[in-house]
Amino acid sequence: MSPNSNSSDLAVGIDIGGTKIAVGIVDRNGEILARRSFSTEAAQGFDRAVARIVAAIDECLLESGRRRAELYGIGIGCAGPVSPTRGTIDNPYTLPTWDGVDIVTPLKKEFDRPTFLENDADAAAVGEAYFGAGCGAKSVVMLTYGTGIGSGVLIDGKIYRGAQGTHPELGHLPVELDGPQCYCGIHGCFEAIASGTGISSAGSAAGLGDARHVFAAHSAGDTRAAAIIERALQATRVAVWTIQHTLLPEKIVLGGGIIDDHFALFAEAARGAVAASTMNPQGCTEVVQAVLGNRAGIVGAAQWARMAQMK
Amino acid sequence: MSPNSNSSDLAVGIDIGGTKIAVGIVDRNGEILARRSFSTEAAQGFDRAVARIVAAIDECLLESGRRRAELYGIGIGCAGPVSPTRGTIDNPYTLPTWDGVDIVTPLKKEFDRPTFLENDADAAAVGEAYFGAGCGAKSVVMLTYGTGIGSGVLIDGKIYRGAQGTHPELGHLPVELDGPQCYCGIHGCFEAIASGTGISSAGSAAGLGDARHVFAAHSAGDTRAAAIIERALQATRVAVWTIQHTLLPEKIVLGGGIIDDHFALFAEAARGAVAASTMNPQGCTEVVQAVLGNRAGIVGAAQWARMAQMK
Numbered sequence: 001m002s003p004n005s006n007s008s009d010l011a012v013g014i015d016i017g018g019t020k021i022a023v024g025i026v027d028r029n030g031e032i033l034a035r036r037s038f039s040t041e042a043a044q045g046f047d048r049a050v051a052r053i054v055a056a057i058d059e060c061l062l063e064s065g066r067r068r069a070e071l072y073g074i075g076i077g078c079a080g081p082v083s084p085t086r087g088t089i090d091n092p093y094t095l096p097t098w099d100g101v102d103i104v105t106p107l108k109k110e111f112d113r114p115t116f117l118e119n120d121a122d123a124a125a126v127g128e129a130y131f132g133a134g135c136g137a138k139s140v141v142m143l144t145y146g147t148g149i150g151s152g153v154l155i156d157g158k159i160y161r162g163a164q165g166t167h168p169e170l171g172h173l174p175v176e177l178d179g180p181q182c183y184c185g186i187h188g189c190f191e192a193i194a195s196g197t198g199i200s201s202a203g204s205a206a207g208l209g210d211a212r213h214v215f216a217a218h219s220a221g222d223t224r225a226a227a228i229i230e231r232a233l234q235a236t237r238v239a240v241w242t243i244q245h246t247l248l249p250e251k252i253v254l255g256g257g258i259i260d261d262h263f264a265l266f267a268e269a270a271r272g273a274v275a276a277s278t279m280n281p282q283g284c285t286e287v288v289q290a291v292l293g294n295r296a297g298i299v300g301a302a303q304w305a306r307m308a309q310m311k
Numbered sequence: 312m313s314p315n316s317n318s319s320d321l322a323v324g325i326d327i328g329g330t331k332i333a334v335g336i337v338d339r340n341g342e343i344l345a346r347r348s349f350s351t352e353a354a355q356g357f358d359r360a361v362a363r364i365v366a367a368i369d370e371c372l373l374e375s376g377r378r379r380a381e382l383y384g385i386g387i388g389c390a391g392p393v394s395p396t397r398g399t400i401d402n403p404y405t406l407p408t409w410d411g412v413d414i415v416t417p418l419k420k421e422f423d424r425p426t427f428l429e430n431d432a433d434a435a436a437v438g439e440a441y442f443g444a445g446c447g448a449k450s451v452v453m454l455t456y457g458t459g460i461g462s463g464v465l466i467d468g469k470i471y472r473g474a475q476g477t478h479p480e481l482g483h484l485p486v487e488l489d490g491p492q493c494y495c496g497i498h499g500c501f502e503a504i505a506s507g508t509g510i511s512s513a514g515s516a517a518g519l520g521d522a523r524h525v526f527a528a529h530s531a532g533d534t535r536a537a538a539i540i541e542r543a544l545q546a547t548r549v550a551v552w553t554i555q556h557t558l559l560p561e562k563i564v565l566g567g568g569i570i571d572d573h574f575a576l577f578a579e580a581a582r583g584a585v586a587a588s589t590m591n592p593q594g595c596t597e598v599v600q601a602v603l604g605n606r607a608g609i610v611g612a613a614q615w616a617r618m619a620q621m622k
Binding site: 138139155162164166167168169174176177183185238241245246247276277285 | 473474475477478480488494495496549552559560587588589592596
C-alpha cells in the first residue's frame with residue numbers, strides 16, 4: 001500500500017487507554033481538525049470498540065469536510081504492551097479482555113490506508129518531539145508521570161527500538177535497592193516510587209490518603225508527606241542520572257497529571273541530576289515540560305503514521 | 312578526501328592507552344596482518360608519540376608488503392574522554408600531559424588518508440560487534456571490567472552517540488545509593504564497586520589487598536572476600552537490568568581482565584538480571600564473553616575507519 005499521491009497529508013490519530021478512546025484528524029502541522037472521544041468499555045467487546053472507532057473517524061472526516069481517500073495513514077497509540085510488528089495489543093493490565101487482539105487489520109481493511117500501532121507512551125513522545133516541548137531536538141526522552149510512569153524515546157526523529165522491536169521501559173529503572181516490590185520483577189523501581197500509584201500507596205500507608213492528598217499535605221507542611229515527595233524526587237534524580245548515562249538525549253520532556261500540577265518540583269530534581277554529572281558536557285541535556293497535554297497521543301500517533309512511511 | 316578506489320581495503324587501527332600504544336594493519340575480515348606496540352610515555356611529549364606511531368605504521372606496512380597508498384583509512388581508539396568531532400584527546404586522568412591535543416590532523420597530513428578518533432571502549436565494542444562475540448547482533452553493548460568499567464554501545468552497526476556526540480558512560484550507572492563516592496558525581500556507581508579499582512579499594516579496606524587477592528581469598532572461602540565479590544555481582548545485576556530497560560541490546564558482551572578470569576561468575580549475575588525482567592520478551596538479550604582480547608581495540612578502530620566512510 002503506497003501513500004496517496006494526491007493526499008492532503010491528513011492522518012488519523014487514535015489514542016486508546018483503559019478508560020477512554022480518542023480519535024482525531026490531524027494535519028501535517030500537528031493541528032487537530034476534528035476529534036471525538038468515548039469510553040473504552042473494553043469488557044463490551046473488541047468488535048464494538050473497532051466499530052465505534054470507525055464511526056468516530058467518519059464523523060471527524062464529515063466535520064472537517066474531508067474524505068477517506070484524503071487520508072495519508074492511520075496511527076494508533078495504545079496503552080501497552082503492544083506489538084508494533086504484529087499489530088496486536090497484549091495488555092493484561094488495563095485492557096485485559098482484549099488480550100492478543102489485532103487492531104491494525106480491521107482498520108486497514110476498512111479504510112484501505114497504511115495503519116500503524118505503537119505504544120501510547122511512544123506516540124505521546126512523537127507528538128511532543130515533533131510539535132511540542134521536544135521540538136528542535138535530535139533526541140528526546142519523554143517521561144509521563146501518571147498511574148504508572150510511561151516512557152518514549154526518540155533518536156534522530158525515530159522511535160527507539162531495542163531487541164525484538166520492543167521499547168525501553170524507563171519506568172522500571174532501579175532507583176532504590178530495597179524499595180516496594182513491582183510487577184516488573186524488582187524492588188524499588190522508578191514507577192513503584194514516583195508514579196501516582198507509588199505515591200498513593202506510600203500515602204495510604206502513612207495514613208494520608210492518595211497522591212492528591214499527599215501533595216496537599218506536603219503544601220500544608222506535613223513532614224510525612226514531605227518525606228514521600230522527597231523520595232519521589234530522589235527517584236527522579238536517579239532515573240534522570242541513569243538516562244543521562246545511557247540514552248543521553250538532548251531533551252527530557254516531563255509530562256502527565258503529576259507534572260501538570262508539580263512541574264517545578266520535579267524539574268528542579270531532574271535538572272539537579274543533569275548538572276551534577278561530570279561525565280557529560282554541561283548543558284547538553286535540557287529538562288522541559290510537556291505542552292500538548294492529552295492531545296500528544298492523537299497528534300503523535302498521526303505523525304507516526306507519516307514518519308513510518310518515509311524512508 | 313574519498314577512499315582510494317583501488318584500495319585493498321586495508322585500514323590502520325591504533326589503540327592508545329595510558330601505558331601502551333598498539334598499532335596494526337587490519338584487513339576487511341578483521342585479521343591483523345602486522346602489529347607493533349610500545350610504551351605510551353605520555354610525559355615525553357605528544358610529538359614524540361605521533362612520530363613513533365608514524366614509524367610503527369610504516370614498519371607494519373613494510374612487514375606486510377603493502378604501501379601507504381593501499382590504506383583505506385586510519386582509526387584511532389584512545390582512552391577517553393575524547394572528541395570524535397574535534398579529533399582531540401581530553402583525558403586528564405590517564406593522559407594528563409596531552410590534554411586537548413589533536414591526534415587526527417598530524418596523522419591525516421602524514422598519510423593523506425581519512426582518519427577517525429574514537430573512545431577506546433567504543434573501538435573495542437566495534438571490534439567485538441563485527442568480528443567477535445557480538446557478531447550477528449543488530450545492537451551490542453560491551454562492558455569492559457578493567458581499572459575502570461568502560462562501555463561501548465553499537466546500534467544498527469553504528470556507535471551510539473548521545474547529546475553533543477558524546478557516548479553513554481555505563482560505568483557510572485547508579486547501583487547503590489550509599490556506595491563509595493566516584494569522580495563522576497555520585498555515590499555507588501557501577502565502576503566504583505565492580506571495577507578493578509573498586510574491588511581493590513574494598514579489598515584494602517578489609518585487609519585483603521588488591522582485586523587479585525580478593526578473588527584468591529574468595530576462592531579460598533574467605534567470607535569478607537565473598538561479600539566484596541557479591542557486591543560487585545549485585546552491581547552487575549543492577550547495571551544489566553538498567554541496560555535492559557534503556558538500550559535493550561540483542562547482546563551484552565563482557566570483557567576486560569576481571570572477566571578473562573571470572574566470566575562464569577559475572578555472566579551468571581548478568582543473565583539472572585535479564586531473566587528476571589517481566590517487561591522484556593524472554594531471551595531477547597544474550598550475555599556473552601568477549602573473544603578478541605586486546606586485539607579488539609586495533610581491529611575495532613580499523614573497522615570504524617571503514618564504517619565511518621560508508622553512507
